[in-house]
Amino acid sequence: MGRKAYFNSEEFIDSAIKIIAEEGLGALTIAGLATRVTAPVGSVYHRFPSRDALVAELWLNIIESFQGEWLKILQTDGIKAMSFCMEWVRNHPNEARVMLLYRIDDLTSGEWPEDLKKRAQKLSGELQEGIAAFTKKQFGRVTKENIDRTFYAIHDAPMGILRRYMQDKQIPPRYVADFILETYNAVMKKAK
Amino acid sequence: MGRKAYFNSEEFIDSAIKIIAEEGLGALTIAGLATRVTAPVGSVYHRFPSRDALVAELWLNIIESFQGEWLKILQTDGIKAMSFCMEWVRNHPNEARVMLLYRIDDLTSGEWPEDLKKRAQKLSGELQEGIAAFTKKQFGRVTKENIDRTFYAIHDAPMGILRRYMQDKQIPPRYVADFILETYNAVMKKAK
DNA sequence: AGAATATTGGAATAGAAATTCTATTATGTC
DNA sequence: GACATAATAGAATTTCTATTCCAATATTCT
Numbered sequence: 001m002g003r004k005a006y007f008n009s010e011e012f013i014d015s016a017i018k019i020i021a022e023e024g025l026g027a028l029t030i031a032g033l034a035t036r037v038t039a040p041v042g043s044v045y046h047r048f049p050s051r052d053a054l055v056a057e058l059w060l061n062i063i064e065s066f067q068g069e070w071l072k073i074l075q076t077d078g079i080k081a082m083s084f085c086m087e088w089v090r091n092h093p094n095e096a097r098v099m100l101l102y103r104i105d106d107l108t109s110g111e112w113p114e115d116l117k118k119r120a121q122k123l124s125g126e127l128q129e130g131i132a133a134f135t136k137k138q139f140g141r142v143t144k145e146n147i148d149r150t151f152y153a154i155h156d157a158p159m160g161i162l163r164r165y166m167q168d169k170q171i172p173p174r175y176v177a178d179f180i181l182e183t184y185n186a187v188m189k190k191a192k
Numbered sequence: 193m194g195r196k197a198y199f200n201s202e203e204f205i206d207s208a209i210k211i212i213a214e215e216g217l218g219a220l221t222i223a224g225l226a227t228r229v230t231a232p233v234g235s236v237y238h239r240f241p242s243r244d245a246l247v248a249e250l251w252l253n254i255i256e257s258f259q260g261e262w263l264k265i266l267q268t269d270g271i272k273a274m275s276f277c278m279e280w281v282r283n284h285p286n287e288a289r290v291m292l293l294y295r296i297d298d299l300t301s302g303e304w305p306e307d308l309k310k311r312a313q314k315l316s317g318e319l320q321e322g323i324a325a326f327t328k329k330q331f332g333r334v335t336k337e338n339i340d341r342t343f344y345a346i347h348d349a350p351m352g353i354l355r356r357y358m359q360d361k362q363i364p365p366r367y368v369a370d371f372i373l374e375t376y377n378a379v380m381k382k383a384k
Numbered sequence: 385a386g387a388a389t390a391t392t393g394g395a396a397t398a399g400a401a402a403t404t405c406t407a408t409t410a411t412g413t414c
Numbered sequence: 415g416a417c418a419t420a421a422t423a424g425a426a427t428t429t430c431t432a433t434t435c436c437a438a439t440a441t442t443c444t
Contacts, residue, residue, distance in 0.1 A: 194420025194421065196420085197420080199422085232424055233423090234424065
Protein backbone atom coordinates (compact mmCIF):
# COMPACT_ATOMS: atom_id res chain seq x y z
CA MET A 1 0.00 0.00 0.00
CA GLY A 2 1.02 3.61 -0.25
CA ARG A 3 1.97 5.66 -3.21
CA LYS A 4 3.53 4.15 -6.33
CA ALA A 5 7.28 4.69 -6.49
CA TYR A 6 8.67 6.73 -9.34
CA PHE A 7 12.29 6.07 -8.43
CA ASN A 8 14.00 2.97 -7.13
CA SER A 9 17.34 2.24 -5.51
CA GLU A 10 18.79 0.69 -8.59
CA GLU A 11 18.17 3.80 -10.61
CA PHE A 12 20.03 5.92 -8.09
CA ILE A 13 22.90 3.47 -7.92
CA ASP A 14 23.24 3.25 -11.67
CA SER A 15 23.26 6.98 -12.10
CA ALA A 16 25.73 7.39 -9.27
CA ILE A 17 28.08 4.94 -10.97
CA LYS A 18 27.82 6.88 -14.19
CA ILE A 19 28.51 10.15 -12.43
CA ILE A 20 31.62 8.78 -10.77
CA ALA A 21 32.80 7.09 -13.95
CA GLU A 22 32.30 10.17 -16.08
CA GLU A 23 33.12 13.06 -13.80
CA GLY A 24 34.92 11.59 -10.86
CA LEU A 25 34.06 10.94 -7.26
CA GLY A 26 33.99 14.60 -6.35
CA ALA A 27 31.15 15.16 -8.77
CA LEU A 28 28.86 12.80 -6.88
CA THR A 29 26.61 14.98 -4.73
CA ILE A 30 23.17 14.01 -3.57
CA ALA A 31 21.64 17.07 -5.15
CA GLY A 32 23.45 16.36 -8.41
CA LEU A 33 22.40 12.75 -8.37
CA ALA A 34 18.79 13.71 -7.72
CA THR A 35 18.85 16.18 -10.57
CA ARG A 36 20.27 13.58 -12.93
CA VAL A 37 17.46 11.20 -12.10
CA THR A 38 14.95 14.09 -12.02
CA ALA A 39 14.06 13.12 -8.50
CA PRO A 40 13.84 15.25 -5.36
CA VAL A 41 16.62 14.78 -2.84
CA GLY A 42 14.06 13.48 -0.40
CA SER A 43 13.60 10.43 -2.59
CA VAL A 44 17.28 9.64 -2.43
CA TYR A 45 17.15 9.73 1.35
CA HIS A 46 14.02 7.69 1.26
CA ARG A 47 16.06 4.87 -0.27
CA PHE A 48 19.43 5.35 1.43
CA PRO A 49 20.11 6.43 4.99
CA SER A 50 23.18 8.43 3.97
CA ARG A 51 25.56 9.22 1.18
CA ASP A 52 28.06 6.77 2.62
CA ALA A 53 25.47 4.02 2.58
CA LEU A 54 24.68 4.75 -1.05
CA VAL A 55 28.32 4.69 -2.07
CA ALA A 56 29.10 1.59 -0.06
CA GLU A 57 26.14 -0.17 -1.63
CA LEU A 58 27.25 0.88 -5.07
CA TRP A 59 30.76 -0.34 -4.44
CA LEU A 60 29.69 -3.65 -2.96
CA ASN A 61 27.34 -4.30 -5.87
CA ILE A 62 30.16 -3.86 -8.33
CA ILE A 63 32.67 -5.99 -6.46
CA GLU A 64 30.19 -8.72 -5.69
CA SER A 65 29.19 -8.92 -9.30
CA PHE A 66 32.74 -9.01 -10.63
CA GLN A 67 34.48 -10.99 -7.96
CA GLY A 68 31.80 -13.62 -7.55
CA GLU A 69 32.04 -14.81 -11.11
CA TRP A 70 35.76 -14.33 -11.34
CA LEU A 71 36.54 -16.47 -8.31
CA LYS A 72 34.22 -19.18 -9.54
CA ILE A 73 36.12 -19.39 -12.81
CA LEU A 74 39.40 -19.23 -10.98
CA GLN A 75 38.53 -22.43 -9.14
CA THR A 76 38.63 -24.31 -12.40
CA ASP A 77 41.07 -22.42 -14.59
CA GLY A 78 43.49 -19.56 -13.96
CA ILE A 79 43.87 -18.61 -17.58
CA LYS A 80 40.15 -18.44 -18.17
CA ALA A 81 39.85 -16.26 -15.10
CA MET A 82 42.18 -13.76 -16.66
CA SER A 83 40.30 -13.63 -19.95
CA PHE A 84 37.12 -13.13 -17.99
CA CYS A 85 38.71 -10.24 -16.20
CA MET A 86 39.60 -8.56 -19.47
CA GLU A 87 36.21 -9.10 -21.00
CA TRP A 88 34.38 -7.93 -17.92
CA VAL A 89 36.22 -4.65 -17.99
CA ARG A 90 35.51 -4.25 -21.68
CA ASN A 91 31.83 -4.96 -21.13
CA HIS A 92 31.30 -2.87 -18.00
CA PRO A 93 33.26 0.30 -18.61
CA ASN A 94 31.55 2.39 -15.96
CA GLU A 95 31.66 -0.24 -13.25
CA ALA A 96 35.24 -1.06 -14.17
CA ARG A 97 36.23 2.56 -13.87
CA VAL A 98 34.80 2.80 -10.39
CA MET A 99 36.29 -0.51 -9.33
CA LEU A 100 39.75 0.16 -10.72
CA LEU A 101 40.17 3.83 -9.97
CA TYR A 102 38.79 4.10 -6.45
CA ARG A 103 39.46 2.31 -3.25
CA ILE A 104 36.56 1.97 -0.91
CA ASP A 105 38.45 3.78 1.83
CA ASP A 106 38.41 6.94 -0.20
CA LEU A 107 34.91 6.60 -1.50
CA THR A 108 33.30 6.92 1.90
CA SER A 109 34.09 8.45 5.24
CA GLY A 110 33.86 4.99 6.73
CA GLU A 111 30.62 5.34 8.63
CA TRP A 112 28.81 2.38 7.17
CA PRO A 113 25.78 0.54 8.35
CA GLU A 114 26.66 -2.74 10.02
CA ASP A 115 25.25 -5.02 7.33
CA LEU A 116 27.30 -3.38 4.63
CA LYS A 117 30.44 -3.88 6.69
CA LYS A 118 29.61 -7.57 6.89
CA ARG A 119 29.27 -7.80 3.13
CA ALA A 120 32.61 -6.09 2.69
CA GLN A 121 34.32 -8.47 5.07
CA LYS A 122 32.80 -11.44 3.33
CA LEU A 123 34.08 -10.22 -0.02
CA SER A 124 37.55 -9.67 1.31
CA GLY A 125 37.58 -13.08 2.93
CA GLU A 126 36.43 -14.81 -0.23
CA LEU A 127 39.15 -13.13 -2.24
CA GLN A 128 41.86 -14.24 0.19
CA GLU A 129 40.50 -17.77 0.23
CA GLY A 130 40.15 -17.96 -3.51
CA ILE A 131 43.71 -16.88 -4.06
CA ALA A 132 44.98 -19.21 -1.35
CA ALA A 133 43.13 -22.16 -2.84
CA PHE A 134 44.52 -21.45 -6.26
CA THR A 135 48.01 -21.11 -4.86
CA LYS A 136 47.70 -24.48 -3.21
CA LYS A 137 46.54 -26.11 -6.41
CA GLN A 138 49.33 -24.51 -8.37
CA PHE A 139 52.30 -24.72 -6.05
CA GLY A 140 51.32 -27.30 -3.49
CA ARG A 141 52.87 -25.39 -0.64
CA VAL A 142 51.06 -22.25 0.48
CA THR A 143 53.74 -19.84 1.62
CA LYS A 144 53.46 -16.08 1.93
CA GLU A 145 55.66 -15.69 -1.11
CA ASN A 146 53.64 -18.10 -3.19
CA ILE A 147 50.44 -16.34 -2.30
CA ASP A 148 51.96 -13.01 -3.24
CA ARG A 149 53.17 -14.53 -6.46
CA THR A 150 49.71 -15.78 -7.34
CA PHE A 151 48.11 -12.52 -6.31
CA TYR A 152 50.49 -10.69 -8.54
CA ALA A 153 49.99 -12.82 -11.63
CA ILE A 154 46.25 -13.16 -11.29
CA HIS A 155 45.25 -9.85 -9.86
CA ASP A 156 47.81 -7.09 -9.43
CA ALA A 157 49.42 -7.18 -12.85
CA PRO A 158 46.17 -7.43 -14.83
CA MET A 159 44.48 -4.78 -12.72
CA GLY A 160 47.57 -2.63 -13.00
CA ILE A 161 47.42 -2.34 -16.75
CA LEU A 162 43.65 -2.21 -16.95
CA ARG A 163 43.69 0.70 -14.54
CA ARG A 164 45.72 2.72 -16.98
CA TYR A 165 43.12 2.39 -19.68
CA MET A 166 40.40 3.25 -17.24
CA GLN A 167 42.29 6.35 -16.33
CA ASP A 168 42.49 7.39 -19.95
CA LYS A 169 38.79 6.56 -20.41
CA GLN A 170 39.69 3.95 -22.98
CA ILE A 171 38.57 0.41 -23.54
CA PRO A 172 41.58 -1.87 -23.20
CA PRO A 173 42.62 -3.44 -26.51
CA ARG A 174 42.38 -7.20 -26.77
CA TYR A 175 46.14 -7.64 -27.08
CA VAL A 176 46.42 -6.71 -23.43
CA ALA A 177 45.31 -10.27 -22.80
CA ASP A 178 48.60 -11.42 -24.32
CA PHE A 179 50.67 -9.43 -21.86
CA ILE A 180 48.69 -10.79 -18.96
CA LEU A 181 48.96 -14.31 -20.22
CA GLU A 182 52.69 -14.10 -20.79
CA THR A 183 53.07 -12.86 -17.25
CA TYR A 184 50.96 -15.66 -15.91
CA ASN A 185 52.99 -18.28 -17.72
CA ALA A 186 56.29 -16.80 -16.65
CA VAL A 187 55.41 -16.21 -13.02
CA MET A 188 53.20 -19.17 -12.22
CA LYS A 189 55.06 -21.99 -13.86
CA LYS A 190 57.87 -22.57 -11.45
CA ALA A 191 57.08 -23.50 -7.88
CA LYS A 192 59.30 -22.08 -5.16
CA MET B 193 63.62 42.54 5.66
CA GLY B 194 60.45 41.64 7.49
CA ARG B 195 59.81 39.17 10.24
CA LYS B 196 61.72 35.87 10.47
CA ALA B 197 59.70 32.91 9.20
CA TYR B 198 58.79 30.18 11.66
CA PHE B 199 57.26 27.92 9.04
CA ASN B 200 58.22 27.24 5.46
CA SER B 201 56.51 25.63 2.48
CA GLU B 202 58.48 22.45 2.75
CA GLU B 203 57.34 21.87 6.27
CA PHE B 204 53.71 22.15 5.24
CA ILE B 205 54.23 19.90 2.27
CA ASP B 206 55.98 17.24 4.29
CA SER B 207 53.33 17.21 6.96
CA ALA B 208 50.59 17.11 4.36
CA ILE B 209 52.20 14.05 2.76
CA LYS B 210 52.32 12.35 6.12
CA ILE B 211 48.70 13.14 6.84
CA ILE B 212 47.58 11.70 3.51
CA ALA B 213 49.82 8.66 3.87
CA GLU B 214 48.69 7.93 7.40
CA GLU B 215 45.05 8.93 7.48
CA GLY B 216 44.01 9.28 3.88
CA LEU B 217 43.23 12.17 1.64
CA GLY B 218 40.03 13.06 3.47
CA ALA B 219 42.01 13.77 6.61
CA LEU B 220 43.94 16.57 4.98
CA THR B 221 42.31 19.82 6.05
CA ILE B 222 44.03 23.16 6.22
CA ALA B 223 43.15 23.55 9.86
CA GLY B 224 44.37 20.05 10.64
CA LEU B 225 47.59 20.64 8.75
CA ALA B 226 48.16 23.90 10.58
CA THR B 227 47.58 22.21 13.92
CA ARG B 228 50.04 19.44 13.06
CA VAL B 229 52.73 21.99 12.30
CA THR B 230 51.59 24.17 15.23
CA ALA B 231 51.08 27.00 12.83
CA PRO B 232 48.10 29.28 12.34
CA VAL B 233 46.01 28.72 9.23
CA GLY B 234 47.02 32.14 8.05
CA SER B 235 50.58 30.92 7.65
CA VAL B 236 49.46 28.13 5.38
CA TYR B 237 47.68 30.62 3.16
CA HIS B 238 50.68 32.85 3.32
CA ARG B 239 52.62 30.11 1.52
CA PHE B 240 49.96 28.62 -0.73
CA PRO B 241 47.17 30.40 -2.55
CA SER B 242 44.76 27.52 -2.02
CA ARG B 243 44.40 23.97 -0.85
CA ASP B 244 44.45 22.79 -4.45
CA ALA B 245 47.73 24.57 -5.02
CA LEU B 246 49.22 22.92 -1.95
CA VAL B 247 48.12 19.47 -2.98
CA ALA B 248 49.20 19.94 -6.57
CA GLU B 249 52.60 21.11 -5.40
CA LEU B 250 52.92 18.13 -3.11
CA TRP B 251 51.98 15.74 -5.87
CA LEU B 252 54.29 17.30 -8.41
CA ASN B 253 57.19 17.22 -5.97
CA ILE B 254 56.73 13.52 -5.45
CA ILE B 255 56.36 12.62 -9.10
CA GLU B 256 59.22 14.84 -10.19
CA SER B 257 61.49 13.30 -7.63
CA PHE B 258 60.59 9.72 -8.49
CA GLN B 259 60.11 9.94 -12.20
CA GLY B 260 63.13 12.09 -12.88
CA GLU B 261 65.58 9.57 -11.55
CA TRP B 262 63.64 6.59 -12.82
CA LEU B 263 63.53 7.79 -16.42
CA LYS B 264 67.21 8.60 -16.33
CA ILE B 265 68.03 5.06 -15.30
CA LEU B 266 65.58 3.70 -17.84
CA GLN B 267 67.59 5.31 -20.61
CA THR B 268 70.48 3.04 -19.84
CA ASP B 269 68.94 -0.10 -18.40
CA GLY B 270 65.39 -1.37 -18.07
CA ILE B 271 66.18 -3.91 -15.40
CA LYS B 272 67.98 -1.41 -13.24
CA ALA B 273 65.02 0.92 -13.62
CA MET B 274 62.80 -1.70 -12.10
CA SER B 275 65.04 -2.33 -9.14
CA PHE B 276 65.19 1.40 -8.58
CA CYS B 277 61.43 1.50 -8.54
CA MET B 278 61.27 -1.18 -5.84
CA GLU B 279 63.90 0.45 -3.71
CA TRP B 280 62.41 3.89 -4.03
CA VAL B 281 59.11 2.65 -2.72
CA ARG B 282 60.82 0.89 0.15
CA ASN B 283 62.75 4.02 1.01
CA HIS B 284 59.95 6.56 0.66
CA PRO B 285 56.94 4.87 2.19
CA ASN B 286 54.89 8.03 2.65
CA GLU B 287 55.59 9.47 -0.76
CA ALA B 288 55.04 6.07 -2.33
CA ARG B 289 51.68 5.75 -0.65
CA VAL B 290 50.54 9.08 -1.99
CA MET B 291 51.90 8.38 -5.45
CA LEU B 292 50.47 4.89 -5.74
CA LEU B 293 47.13 5.29 -4.04
CA TYR B 294 45.91 8.60 -5.39
CA ARG B 295 45.53 10.00 -8.84
CA ILE B 296 45.98 13.69 -9.19
CA ASP B 297 42.49 14.11 -10.59
CA ASP B 298 41.02 13.03 -7.30
CA LEU B 299 43.44 14.88 -5.11
CA THR B 300 42.34 18.29 -6.28
CA SER B 301 39.27 19.89 -7.75
CA GLY B 302 41.34 20.80 -10.77
CA GLU B 303 41.63 24.52 -10.22
CA TRP B 304 45.39 24.80 -10.42
CA PRO B 305 47.61 27.76 -10.94
CA GLU B 306 48.94 27.93 -14.48
CA ASP B 307 52.57 27.15 -13.64
CA LEU B 308 51.63 23.96 -11.85
CA LYS B 309 49.68 22.82 -14.88
CA LYS B 310 52.78 23.36 -16.98
CA ARG B 311 54.85 21.23 -14.65
CA ALA B 312 52.26 18.47 -14.81
CA GLN B 313 52.22 18.51 -18.58
CA LYS B 314 55.97 18.39 -18.69
CA LEU B 315 56.03 15.35 -16.45
CA SER B 316 53.44 13.57 -18.50
CA GLY B 317 55.31 14.35 -21.69
CA GLU B 318 58.60 13.11 -20.31
CA LEU B 319 57.01 9.86 -19.25
CA GLN B 320 55.55 9.26 -22.69
CA GLU B 321 58.85 10.09 -24.35
CA GLY B 322 60.87 7.96 -22.00
CA ILE B 323 58.70 4.95 -22.59
CA ALA B 324 58.67 5.54 -26.34
CA ALA B 325 62.44 5.81 -26.46
CA PHE B 326 62.85 2.62 -24.50
CA THR B 327 60.36 0.87 -26.75
CA LYS B 328 62.31 1.92 -29.79
CA LYS B 329 65.56 0.65 -28.33
CA GLN B 330 63.99 -2.62 -27.35
CA PHE B 331 61.74 -3.45 -30.28
CA GLY B 332 62.98 -1.23 -33.06
CA ARG B 333 59.51 -0.47 -34.30
CA VAL B 334 57.42 1.85 -32.16
CA THR B 335 53.84 0.69 -32.56
CA LYS B 336 50.95 1.36 -30.22
CA GLU B 337 51.05 -2.23 -29.10
CA ASN B 338 54.77 -2.18 -28.44
CA ILE B 339 54.45 0.95 -26.38
CA ASP B 340 51.65 -0.57 -24.38
CA ARG B 341 53.76 -3.66 -23.91
CA THR B 342 56.67 -1.67 -22.58
CA PHE B 343 54.42 0.45 -20.41
CA TYR B 344 52.97 -2.68 -18.94
CA ALA B 345 56.24 -4.42 -18.18
CA ILE B 346 58.02 -1.35 -16.89
CA HIS B 347 55.28 0.54 -15.18
CA ASP B 348 51.82 -0.97 -14.85
CA ALA B 349 52.74 -4.41 -13.54
CA PRO B 350 55.30 -3.17 -10.98
CA MET B 351 53.07 -0.35 -9.82
CA GLY B 352 50.17 -2.77 -9.68
CA ILE B 353 51.73 -5.03 -7.13
CA LEU B 354 53.40 -2.24 -5.19
CA ARG B 355 50.06 -0.52 -4.83
CA ARG B 356 48.71 -3.52 -2.97
CA TYR B 357 51.39 -3.27 -0.31
CA MET B 358 50.84 0.45 -0.02
CA GLN B 359 47.19 -0.23 0.53
CA ASP B 360 47.98 -2.61 3.34
CA LYS B 361 50.48 -0.13 4.77
CA GLN B 362 53.26 -2.63 4.30
CA ILE B 363 56.73 -2.36 2.89
CA PRO B 364 56.97 -4.61 -0.16
CA PRO B 365 59.21 -7.64 0.41
CA ARG B 366 62.31 -7.89 -1.74
CA TYR B 367 61.09 -10.99 -3.54
CA VAL B 368 58.58 -8.80 -5.33
CA ALA B 369 61.52 -7.80 -7.49
CA ASP B 370 61.63 -11.37 -8.79
CA PHE B 371 58.03 -11.24 -9.99
CA ILE B 372 58.63 -7.98 -11.73
CA LEU B 373 61.79 -9.21 -13.36
CA GLU B 374 60.22 -12.44 -14.56
CA THR B 375 57.46 -10.37 -16.12
CA TYR B 376 59.95 -8.10 -17.78
CA ASN B 377 61.88 -10.98 -19.27
CA ALA B 378 58.77 -12.72 -20.49
CA VAL B 379 57.04 -9.69 -21.94
CA MET B 380 59.95 -7.69 -23.30
CA LYS B 381 62.00 -10.36 -24.96
CA LYS B 382 60.09 -10.97 -28.10
CA ALA B 383 59.55 -8.16 -30.56
CA LYS B 384 56.24 -7.98 -32.34
C1' DA C 385 -15.60 7.02 0.58
C1' DG C 386 -12.28 7.17 4.16
C1' DA C 387 -8.19 5.50 6.52
C1' DA C 388 -3.51 4.21 6.36
C1' DT C 389 0.85 4.76 4.39
C1' DA C 390 4.59 4.80 1.03
C1' DT C 391 6.53 8.19 -1.68
C1' DT C 392 7.31 12.48 -3.74
C1' DG C 393 8.68 17.49 -3.41
C1' DG C 394 11.59 20.80 -2.03
C1' DA C 395 12.58 24.42 1.27
C1' DA C 396 15.12 24.97 5.58
C1' DT C 397 18.95 23.60 8.56
C1' DA C 398 23.33 22.05 10.05
C1' DG C 399 28.08 21.28 9.80
C1' DA C 400 32.44 21.07 8.19
C1' DA C 401 36.20 23.22 5.81
C1' DA C 402 38.20 26.62 2.86
C1' DT C 403 39.16 31.19 2.59
C1' DT C 404 39.33 36.01 3.98
C1' DC C 405 40.55 39.74 6.82
C1' DT C 406 42.39 42.61 10.12
C1' DA C 407 45.46 42.94 13.79
C1' DT C 408 49.77 42.20 15.79
C1' DT C 409 54.62 41.10 15.93
C1' DA C 410 59.29 40.78 14.58
C1' DT C 411 63.23 42.04 11.66
C1' DG C 412 66.15 44.54 8.73
C1' DT C 413 67.13 49.33 6.81
C1' DC C 414 67.97 54.38 6.82
C1' DG D 415 64.39 55.20 16.78
C1' DA D 416 61.16 55.43 13.04
C1' DC D 417 59.85 53.01 8.78
C1' DA D 418 58.81 49.37 5.70
C1' DT D 419 57.53 44.82 5.32
C1' DA D 420 57.38 39.80 5.87
C1' DA D 421 55.08 36.73 8.79
C1' DT D 422 52.42 35.18 12.46
C1' DA D 423 47.67 34.91 14.82
C1' DG D 424 43.33 33.44 14.78
C1' DA D 425 38.60 35.13 14.70
C1' DA D 426 34.93 35.94 11.31
C1' DT D 427 32.94 34.77 6.94
C1' DT D 428 31.70 32.16 3.05
C1' DT D 429 30.74 28.24 0.64
C1' DC D 430 29.42 23.87 -0.28
C1' DT D 431 26.81 19.78 0.73
C1' DA D 432 24.68 16.45 3.46
C1' DT D 433 20.81 15.91 6.00
C1' DT D 434 16.39 17.00 8.08
C1' DC D 435 11.69 17.97 8.05
C1' DC D 436 7.15 18.55 6.94
C1' DA D 437 3.60 19.25 3.62
C1' DA D 438 1.45 17.34 -0.48
C1' DT D 439 0.11 13.25 -3.21
C1' DA D 440 -1.00 8.89 -4.79
C1' DT D 441 -2.26 4.21 -4.02
C1' DT D 442 -4.18 0.24 -1.71
C1' DC D 443 -7.17 -1.71 1.71
C1' DT D 444 -11.47 -2.03 4.25
